[in-house]
Amino acid sequence: MPFIPHTEAEVRRMLETIGVRDLEALFDEIPEGLRAPALEQVPPAAPEMAVQRTARRRADQDRQPLCFLGAGCYEHHIPAAVWQIAARGEFYSAYTPYQAEASQGTLQVIYEFQTMLAELTGLPVSNASLYDGATATAEAALMAVRQRRRDAAHRVVVPRTLHPLYRRVLETLLSPQRIAIELLDYDHHRGHLPATALDAIEGDFDALLLPQPNFLGVLEPVDELTHAARARGALVIGVVNPVALARLAPPGEWAEDGADLACGEGQPLGIPMSSGGPGFGFLTCRRSLLRQLPGRLVGRTVDLDGRTGYTLTLQAREQHIRRGRATSNICTNQGLMATAATIHLALLGPDGLERVADCCLAHTQALVEALTDLPGVTEALSGPRFHEAVLRLDRPVAPVLQALEQQGILGGHDLAGDYPELGDTLLVCATEMRDRTDIEHYRSALAGVLEPPA
Amino acid sequence: MPFIPHTEAEVRRMLETIGVRDLEALFDEIPEGLRAPALEQVPPAAPEMAVQRTARRRADQDRQPLCFLGAGCYEHHIPAAVWQIAARGEFYSAYTPYQAEASQGTLQVIYEFQTMLAELTGLPVSNASLYDGATATAEAALMAVRQRRRDAAHRVVVPRTLHPLYRRVLETLLSPQRIAIELLDYDHHRGHLPATALDAIEGDFDALLLPQPNFLGVLEPVDELTHAARARGALVIGVVNPVALARLAPPGEWAEDGADLACGEGQPLGIPMSSGGPGFGFLTCRRSLLRQLPGRLVGRTVDLDGRTGYTLTLQAREQHIRRGRATSNICTNQGLMATAATIHLALLGPDGLERVADCCLAHTQALVEALTDLPGVTEALSGPRFHEAVLRLDRPVAPVLQALEQQGILGGHDLAGDYPELGDTLLVCATEMRDRTDIEHYRSALAGVLEPPA
């Protein structure tokens, strides 16, 4: 019986104490007809050894090719210390820190996490994490809607340069509350919104989502757009990449007095890609939005003896207190991932994060230069970029990517489905992990694919 | 500057406090002519990211084939918990527990380790580990020699069925003290010593080493040999496999009143093979030999308040106290490996260790049956065995092993070098990790090698 400590003698003693004959008797309140049949689909129990063996075989089968994919999930170096510490039993197997005295470790980590995310985004208040970048974006939009409390129908303005999958999650989470999503088109040559984009939106709206960098890797004119949206009474939500924030102006400093909220995906901060999850969403805001914030919040306070301590606070926002009027239904967030990100950021520090960002900038530039050196490959967009770029090929992208995969290269993300107006384009990315050798390897493989040796 | 925390400002402040101009001044007592040149062979500093990348590439290059090798190092399942706990910083980065109050964790683990090894070997006293099985065997022989304090030349009797590499280490470590090693031959058909083997040795000797199971996988008649050696006034040293001890009579119970010492390699108890090290040696003995024991010993005692606590004890045996008259020069042993073995044995318990031993017995039997089913393959020895067997081929072994390796199989250890009298033989092993599928895979690969398809 895996994981069950009882011996037969102990079970007998326990049944006696309870005053029942056998284990079945403990289920005597359950109507007879409801007893489950034997589980035939489930295989018999296997010891850890056998499970490890199957898992290793499958993981070996999934050995990962050289990856130039970004598009919302990024391969960065994760210091070995991050997960060696985050996976310690005291973090890994701890519960949500409701009992503050028994959870000072987790609570202080989250307080530090909040500080780091507030610093990065330039906004003073951060929660303790949300599920992922897309749901954090939806929660930010819902905050804006709640804050505005208008009688008229709610509307949120969303650029097409926001991650297409984020847009789909927004639809899922906003439509039950009948919040309209207005899409904004972008400049198909430059790859970002025109500074005057909001002129296309008539009437009142609650919020503008502003990705920076955007899904196409390009930088948006956030100052102008923030100014314009705020002038029209809407809230501005920056959707940002935390590594890029080492070098890019933070949402809290956009235009005159900043965006109102910032959110995004925390995976680049020390979390393995793991097919997309678990990562974590982050969400920061102005102080005036504090009571609209969903999720856990940790505050610093003092104990009976006056010593500094940390505790969950402002729980009146949450579902277990406010039930149907809570700011969200969220309970479990992504605590362990936030812990890992905190350790990661402490190990990098401001200088390390800048170096990572600089490597991303430089390597992506080198990648673009190497690939556009090939005939038939051009850069599709002219706007300034961070660590992703859109390349245009002289032929359909999908077969090229397949041919590259045969050579152990994930060559990028095909944009045909979501951005047909861009033609035969793909989105590529090179982080600090993709060095010159990798780039040269890609270049020569692509050269072979595009112009196979006669 | 990896791992050095100082900022420039701090360095300036520190130099000021010391009262020197610069870092170079701290070395001003070193004669000028001795300053080292720049290190040209050593490459420039690389960040962890780059080192991981090189290491991963090299480790991938070293992906390991399906292994039927034993011969002193065994692939067993290691519960994931073992190293997740043993690698915790508090064990991993702790020093030798000289400061007992600050080392109760390590000390209690070692006390538990000593208890477990004493239990397994049936002898009451265990030290806290030695380097490996071979050096533990040498230390056991040196203990016997010291205990006997004879005037005549010292002699230790060593069967040829003892691991050939252990024999070489014995030579290295015993010859500086002019201790003679007398080899005992074995029954080439049965694969173990005759019960009367010691009749071949004339005159007095200090100790008999008795491997169980022996290097050829065969069980020695330990009761008879122990009886005979003790009758002649020699000490008996059992060289044992700790997994086999789940099912085999422990040295402490051999013959009437047991062997005097037991030693061996602890690697099978939760330690990765890692090209042969680090593992650990264990060494247990009768109480009367306690003061001859080399290495650390942990004892249970009480503190000032009467609470139970653990401490290093009987340090007067050791080099840092007794210097030239110590029982050994050993300081560092294999503490972390002993920690892992303790966790491993706690997770297995007596039942789990028996199951591992039974799987070893059964799988090796199945392997022998499967392979000797092939024409040209026979079992070379008729003595009873544990989890290794000697197979005889109808042709030289080396090319067969090479052909198997091409198919991703390490088919066993070629005995031609150390046991030429056995002819074309190889030593094979199947632990609990080599299941039916693996065995069938080996069988069909070997069939193909021995009788290639026409």
Added chain:
Amino acid sequence: MLIFEQASEGRRAAAQAPQPPEQVPALPEAFRRRRRPALPEVSELQAVRHYTRLSQRNFSIDTHFYPLGSCTMKYNPRGCHAVASLPGFADRHPLAPATTGQGMMACLHELQDWLSEVTGMAETSLAAMAGAQGEFCGVAMIMAWHAGRGDHERREIIVPDAAHGTNPATAALCGCTVREIPTGADGDVDMAALREALGPRTAGIMLTNPSTVGVFERRIREMADAVHEAGGLLYYDGANLNAILGRVRPGDMGFDVMHLNLHKTFSTPHGGGGPGAGAVCVGERLAPYLPVPQVIRERDGRYRWLHEGDRPESIGRLSTFGGNVGVLLRAWAYARMLGREGMPRVAAYATLNANYLMAGLQAEGFQLAYPERRASHEFVITLRQEAKELGVTALDFSKALLDHGIHAPTMYFPVHIPECLLIEPTETESLAELDAFVDAMVAIREAARQDPAQVHGAPYRLPVRRLDEVRAARQPDLAWHKEKDPTGA
């Protein structure tokens, strides 16, 4: 001390900083950050030491007994962590082609099948990233089903008053109104009140069984029939599934949709507050509405993600990519180790431990909330009497338990039982731990008899004593600032 307070300007963990090439392309001035973020500047050793030491300031399953009702804090096997950390799994990009993820998808597909069977449902989606998201998904599917039938008036979700707060919060998020019904004196839902609540506005009902008070809702089939007759659907909140795993199946009880908290029943780690995973299982009729993605197995035996195009009626996408895959792999490994015989044993021994602990506390004179009922995997005691006679509350007992090395049970929930503790020992704790819990409770009561003030002051042996929660809420200090600005603005 905070990590920020250990920093020194210019200090670095140099081995962790990559070396940028000499030529880094310049960002246009307008986009550039002007002020460096005040991240800590510490050495690698400082960071390692700081977070290692912080971890020691936590309770956790790996160090303490955690009898937290409704949270199923069981042992998280270390082998599951090893599985999810394998490089082939951990290093896979979510947009990589299916060819690079056949191993991972095989695990997820098996998990889907196993969960469908053990819940008695037709299909399973693993997309939800936690229980609350599973709930959202379930209610959204119920609404989609009604909408699909043109029935737009059903926007009322019935919820027992003892339900987890997430249930009404979820209903609100789905644009529904909540109708509460009371719990009877025996712990079961008040059937008459349920019948009265049902009607043409009923979208569905959200139920936990065993309920949040730790007893099995005996008339569940009757309730299911009534709700279905009224045109509503039944949602099963899987928070308490550990109590009946493999012994009773929500599908057989008549539920249409449910979620499972894999971080409870399937033992993926709580991680100090996540990540979790909230698998959603449905009967046939709701299957078309399941969220994307989901793993399917093609005829040729290959796996792929099923996307929006494959499932036009789907309620949509719940996460950027495919949910918390790393968590799901841990659940897969755990389920595989349990196997078909292990799953019902989880329920049997969780129930045994709860009933034994309940009997032990009752024998020592503690008052049970439902003394006539069998405990499921958890049960409720009320310290009303102790509060009245000794002046020590459920909170005091909880804090004093911490000094005994035992995590406090869930306090003051369910809300309608005064001074209550909801206690769930789980199946992985030994008899000795259960006995130690009873001993601790008795010792605390005895201490309270001697000197209630002593118990009010607990805990004493933890890194901090009771914290000033009021100050934390009134003067929120949510981030550190170099300037020590207490308003944090």
Added chain:
Amino acid sequence: MLIFEQASEGRRAAAQAPQPPEQVPALPEAFRRRRRPALPEVSELQAVRHYTRLSQRNFSIDTHFYPLGSCTMKYNPRGCHAVASLPGFADRHPLAPATTGQGMMACLHELQDWLSEVTGMAETSLAAMAGAQGEFCGVAMIMAWHAGRGDHERREIIVPDAAHGTNPATAALCGCTVREIPTGADGDVDMAALREALGPRTAGIMLTNPSTVGVFERRIREMADAVHEAGGLLYYDGANLNAILGRVRPGDMGFDVMHLNLHKTFSTPHGGGGPGAGAVCVGERLAPYLPVPQVIRERDGRYRWLHEGDRPESIGRLSTFGGNVGVLLRAWAYARMLGREGMPRVAAYATLNANYLMAGLQAEGFQLAYPERRASHEFVITLRQEAKELGVTALDFSKALLDHGIHAPTMYFPVHIPECLLIEPTETESLAELDAFVDAMVAIREAARQDPAQVHGAPYRLPVRRLDEVRAARQPDLAWHKEKDPTGA
């Protein structure tokens, strides 16, 4: 509580026990074990919880400052552990063919080359499993060299009186006699005594430089010349190499052979007492005697182990297989991260920290053993005065430091300096930690002035207070027995 005391007969961590087939071959009766070994019978959670909690009862570098003289307790980079744990490295069988270990051997070969260069030696063997084995190896090689020249009378090893105990113990193990020479008042070896000791029986001398009192032996070249002239060889004990890494090379000082403790200078973990690795480096003339195996690179660029057959004059084999390969891989990773510029910086900043700490203690009135000398990476203070005036000893200070969260320095070594502490902060500790050490020493002295008895009783905040060492030695209780037999027989 011991793990054995938590056991219950028949309890198992079932997921860890493989299922044997139905037919297990029977062992002949005569060989069978009759009584089960009394290993603990516990659940997986019990084992995990027990050892996790035990770990918390330790000081370690990852949690505490460890200024242990001569032990170089620096930060052990976590990345090195990750490298050695890679499956391709960890899962390799030692007798697998060289084709399966080219990656591992490439690392070891590089490490050999780097160590040769940084020590100024011709060749390096990585076979020794710890410093003491490296010493054995070195002395054995010296003896082999003399024997090879037919010079069998040289069996005397000269050792300074302040040497580590391992040095004379090693000499004895090699069948040599030890001749001690005194340390002068300035901390250097007494040259006259050395010259007097040298002669036709001199096999060699074992030296540490900087010496065990933490100062650089200034006349080292003169000593080397004298020993060589007398026909002896020089052994360098690498315990203190951290002080001069990359700045002065033992080969350049005139040493013929040396060992390095990779778990000191190259930061592989101490692990609570090992495993270590004791690389041995030699000049040209001793190279033929190096132990086996060793990694060599063939002309075709492939690596292989060099065996007995390749090196007929070898002193032989020190371990069953190839030494502590897993430790060597960690050292390789560390050396690679340091690089050529990092190695001399280790020495520079280790020396800076030691001299700063020494200056700080001196400024607070603590007495240095060698106030006229520069500290190397470590230094000695003597608390003679405090012992005399306040009655608190070096032991008391050490135990009181533990309460301040600082591991005690090495006490009462070197033996000829009364009430001494040998203090080595290493290069990885920050200024704040060094200042905290001085503050703690001052605070302890102040506490001793107020109430010496209070300091005699330290530590107070650790899991146990001072232990009864006499009882431990007089009534050795070395293993647990169910029957609680205190003699343990």
